[in-house]
Amino acid sequence: MNEIISIQGLTKKYGEKMAVNKLDLKINKGEVFGLLGPNGAGKSTTILMILGLAEPTEGKVLVCGHNSTNEPLLVKRKVGYLPDQVGFYENRTGLENLMFTAALNGKSRKEGREKALSLLEQVGLSYAANQKAGTYSRGMKQRLGLADVLIKDPEVIILDEPTLGIDPKGVQELLDLIRTLSKEQGITVMLSSHQLHQVQQICDRVGLFVNGNLLAEGTVDSLANQLFGEEGHQIKLKATQLNSLIIEEIKLVDGVHRVSLDHDELKIWTEKESSLQHILEIIMAKGCRLTSVSQEQLGLDEIYQRYFEGAGEK
Numbered sequence: 001m002n003e004i005i006s007i008q009g010l011t012k013k014y015g016e017k018m019a020v021n022k023l024d025l026k027i028n029k030g031e032v033f034g035l036l037g038p039n040g041a042g043k044s045t046t047i048l049m050i051l052g053l054a055e056p057t058e059g060k061v062l063v064c065g066h067n068s069t070n071e072p073l074l075v076k077r078k079v080g081y082l083p084d085q086v087g088f089y090e091n092r093t094g095l096e097n098l099m100f101t102a103a104l105n106g107k108s109r110k111e112g113r114e115k116a117l118s119l120l121e122q123v124g125l126s127y128a129a130n131q132k133a134g135t136y137s138r139g140m141k142q143r144l145g146l147a148d149v150l151i152k153d154p155e156v157i158i159l160d161e162p163t164l165g166i167d168p169k170g171v172q173e174l175l176d177l178i179r180t181l182s183k184e185q186g187i188t189v190m191l192s193s194h195q196l197h198q199v200q201q202i203c204d205r206v207g208l209f210v211n212g213n214l215l216a217e218g219t220v221d222s223l224a225n226q227l228f229g230e231e232g233h234q235i236k237l238k239a240t241q242l243n244s245l246i247i248e249e250i251k252l253v254d255g256v257h258r259v260s261l262d263h264d265e266l267k268i269w270t271e272k273e274s275s276l277q278h279i280l281e282i283i284m285a286k287g288c289r290l291t292s293v294s295q296e297q298l299g300l301d302e303i304y305q306r307y308f309e310g311a312g313e314k
């Protein structure tokens, strides 16, 4: 089956508060899907409903064909969940913690130990296998958490803010690991995050949540197009002697939608990459000296600034 998670009209109201509003979403086998949004957007509530830990007000979730509300135990067998705060027995070693989870999931001691050692290697923690979990750094605990989730051979893993509080090197390692798991073992991954660059790096698709609504979903590139449409390219340039006449002339260039001057930096939003050449010709013809120029496709940062900032407080 290609479709692993199917969410249909999923709605959750807490009293008058609409936490999740008629969400429709399908996630395919082996995909890495990022749930993105500010605080209070509805990400955790969505995750809880997928796990069968919160009951929808309306709509339904199917995980591997099982209804999360009516068959939570069947869903639990398929899904590994890593919450943002992972709890371990601090006085037991990493290996012992994993073996404990393996035993809870019906594995024999021998099988559990073998699997635990292999997973510790996979997540890069072999060197700390016999170290008490209480002495692990946050990054190490997240990797142990991932091993703990994988020990029950899930088809889907759901990670809540997995990179929170980890140093940049640790973040990179963890993300690489998540991506590898998904691509090599066909595990479907859903992760929630505020870390836009990270999400951009590893997710096949992302969904943007604001105030319980899924604002847009798709690949990062398609999102930028969906949300910015005609203003998809941004040119930034610095030059001497820029003035309002030059700005008015640039506004007439084919494709240009908006121009702003902030100190000596000119920002131009355009639907065409080819506008740049024309703009440079105007600036040169006016005798300005160009000191820097860059052109970029609007991405997640701009999406975040425009759609997310402050949205959580509404």
Ligand SMILES: Nc1ncnc2c1ncn2[C@@H]1O[C@H](COP(=O)(O)OP(=O)(O)OP(=O)(O)O)[C@@H](O)[C@H]1O
Binding pocket: 014, 017, 018, 019, 037, 038, 039, 040, 041, 042, 043, 044, 045, 046
């Ligand atoms: N048990 C609850 N009772 C009442 N309201 C709740 C409950 N859980 C969540 N909410 C509200 O539902 C909305 C969505 O919350 P949710 O925790 O799903 O957001 P989130 O996107 O996960 O945010 P965060 O990133 O802060 O975890 C918020 O307005 C929140 O206050």
